[in-house]
Amino acid sequence: MGNRDRALEPMRALALALDRLSAALNSIALWGAVLAVLVMVYAAGWQVIARYLLDAPPVWTEELARRAMVWAGMLGASAAFRAGADPSLFPNMVEIRGKLGLLLALIRAAGVALFAAPVLWFSLYGPNMNMARGFLGRSLDRTAEMIPVLMIWFTAAVPIAFALIVLHMLAGLAMRLTDPENETPKEPS
Numbered sequence: 645m646g647n648r649d650r651a652l653e654p655m656r657a658l659a660l661a662l663d664r665l666s667a668a669l670n671s672i673a674l675w676g677a678v679l680a681v682l683v684m685v686y687a688a689g690w691q692v693i694a695r696y697l698l699d700a701p702p703v704w705t706e707e708l709a710r711r712a713m714v715w716a717g718m719l720g721a722s723a724a725f726r727a728g729a730d731p732s733l734f735p736n737m738v739e740i741r742g743k744l745g746l747l748l749a750l751i752r753a754a755g756v757a758l759f760a761a762p763v764l765w766f767s768l769y770g771p772n773m774n775m776a777r778g779f780l781g782r783s784l785d786r787t788a789e790m791i792p793v794l795m796i797w798f799t800a801a802v803p804i805a806f807a808l809i810v811l812h813m814l815a816g817l818a819m820r821l822t823d824p825e826n827e828t829p830k831e832p833s
Contacts, residue, residue, distance in 0.1 A: 655822050666816075670722070677716050681712070681716045687705045688706075708791060711798045721805055722805045725812050746820065749816075750817070753814075760810050767779040767802060768781075780799060
């Protein structure tokens with residue numbers, strides 16, 4: 645074992661712990677997305693049954709289906725990012741090793757951070773750093789139109805999904821930076 649490998653051991657252990665946390669939260673997000681899809685399907689199904697068979701459509705089913713769709717989409721997007729199933733201009737980039745691969749991983753991480761940071765920031769803070777005027781703060785007092793539930797239970801999907809994406813990005817980057825196999829360069833295909 646070389647000096648470099650010994651120096652990377654504590655960082656690799658931290659990277660593995662971060663990756664395990666990312667995987668565990670991803671599993672919860674996947675289950676949440678599946679549950680949200682089921683809620684959406686059952687709400688829409690009940691709407692159809694109540695409208696066409698019972699001639700008494702409930703007012704809450706459409707709104708519940710819409711809110712469940714937001715949760716399903718946001719949690720599903722974070723899970724897709726973790727799995728590498730998100731849209732990519734350069735899908736073979738993750739296979740490139742060596743210094744070029746590390747540079748590309750850092751560029752991707754910077755892109756994710758540049759996209760996610762404003763979403764997370766404005767989810768918390770509004771003008772003049774006022775939390776009450778941030779995306780979540782504005783949802784604290786409002787209720788949904790047809791469902792007597794605070795809107796924050798629905799709007800929280802956005803910052804939660806983006807926080808998960810940032811965590812997945814950090815875990816993937818940490819694993820990449822501490823990968824002992826990364827030294828073997830592989831040319832782009």
